[in-house]
Amino acid sequence: MFIAMMQAADSWDGDHLSDTVRGSQLTMKREQLTLTGMRLAVICILVSALFPSVSLAQEVPVFAITPVESSIKFDVEASVAIKGTFDKWNAALTLTSPDVTTAVLDVEIQAATVDTGSGMKNSKLKSKDFFDVARNPLITFRSTKIVQSGSNTFEVDGDFTIRGVTRSEKLTLAVSGKGTGSGEISGTLYFDRKDYGMNSGIPFIKIANRVEVTVALKAKRVSGPPVVFKQ
Numbered sequence: 001m002f003i004a005m006m007q008a009a010d011s012w013d014g015d016h017l018s019d020t021v022r023g024s025q026l027t028m029k030r031e032q033l034t035l036t037g038m039r040l041a042v043i044c045i046l047v048s049a050l051f052p053s054v055s056l057a058q059e060v061p062v063f064a065i066t067p068v069e070s071s072i073k074f075d076v077e078a079s080v081a082i083k084g085t086f087d088k089w090n091a092a093l094t095l096t097s098p099d100v101t102t103a104v105l106d107v108e109i110q111a112a113t114v115d116t117g118s119g120m121k122n123s124k125l126k127s128k129d130f131f132d133v134a135r136n137p138l139i140t141f142r143s144t145k146i147v148q149s150g151s152n153t154f155e156v157d158g159d160f161t162i163r164g165v166t167r168s169e170k171l172t173l174a175v176s177g178k179g180t181g182s183g184e185i186s187g188t189l190y191f192d193r194k195d196y197g198m199n200s201g202i203p204f205i206k207i208a209n210r211v212e213v214t215v216a217l218k219a220k221r222v223s224g225p226p227v228v229f230k231q
Contacts, residue, residue, distance in 0.1 A: 061224040063093045069218035072109060076193075077208035084116035086139075091217055093185070098228045101146050105156060105171075105185075107215070109139040121202070129200035130193075132163040141171065141189070148230045152178055160189070165196040171215075178229060182220040189213045 067089065075083040088110040096102045112133040114125050126133045143158040152175045160169040169191050177183020192209050201207050221227070 059098070059225055061095050061098055061227050062222050063095075063219050064222050065091045065093060066218045066220070067091070071216050072107070073214045075212045075214070077210065078202075079206040082116060082121060082202075082205070082207065084114055084121075086110065087113035087115055089113075091215075093217075093219055095227070098225050100148060100154075100227045100229050103143070103146055103227075105141070105143040105146075105158070107141040111137055111139050111162075124202050130163070130198050136162070136164045141169070143171070144168075151229070151231075152176070154187075156187070160191060162191075162196050163198065167191075167195055179226060181226065182218075185215070185217040185219055187215050189215075 070091070071085060072089055073083065073085045086109045090108045092106045094104045094106070111131040112126055114122055114131065116122055116125070125131055128134070131139070138161070140161045141158050143156045145157040147155045149155050154173040154175070156171040156173055157168060158171060159166050169189055171187050171189045173185055173187035175183060175185055189212075191211055191213070193211050194209050
């Protein structure tokens, strides 16, 4: 009887130990599966975060502006004509999506390359009384807001800097070749020269305060989808 009880006890202990081991193994497997699942979830989050950004970057329109086929000119009403161009400048049109209103226009002009066709006028405009090119070699415009005002016209607000002074100005633009991937961006900006410290004149020449700047930029889409305009 005693021997039978001992054998039964041994059998129960063995079975109980086996169940315990199996339970421990199952727990470990569940923990491993949980850890693997967490790792997969992290990887999926990283992939979903990275790949859409790459896809979006590939879908942004990219434009190139060719200075050789473009121009930036200025004109001031005066008793003797004062108008001219800038020989060296760069412009960039950058979009963050196909929506045309996400565009940013950057223009950087080498002030010392002003050309009026007159050496005397050029020297005066480069002097500290006007462009002050020795201390402020660049004239720049960077758009801060673009609003489509018509089927192919835009009102562009931006920071305009000349002779070290920056003020908000408006550039009115028109776009040709819409939907073709290439065309011309043409526009006009007006500013008061005295707002930028250009208070002097030129001897024997009466000069108005209002200055007109015109741009004609040849642009071509080199990659990405077409730009979306408001209808």
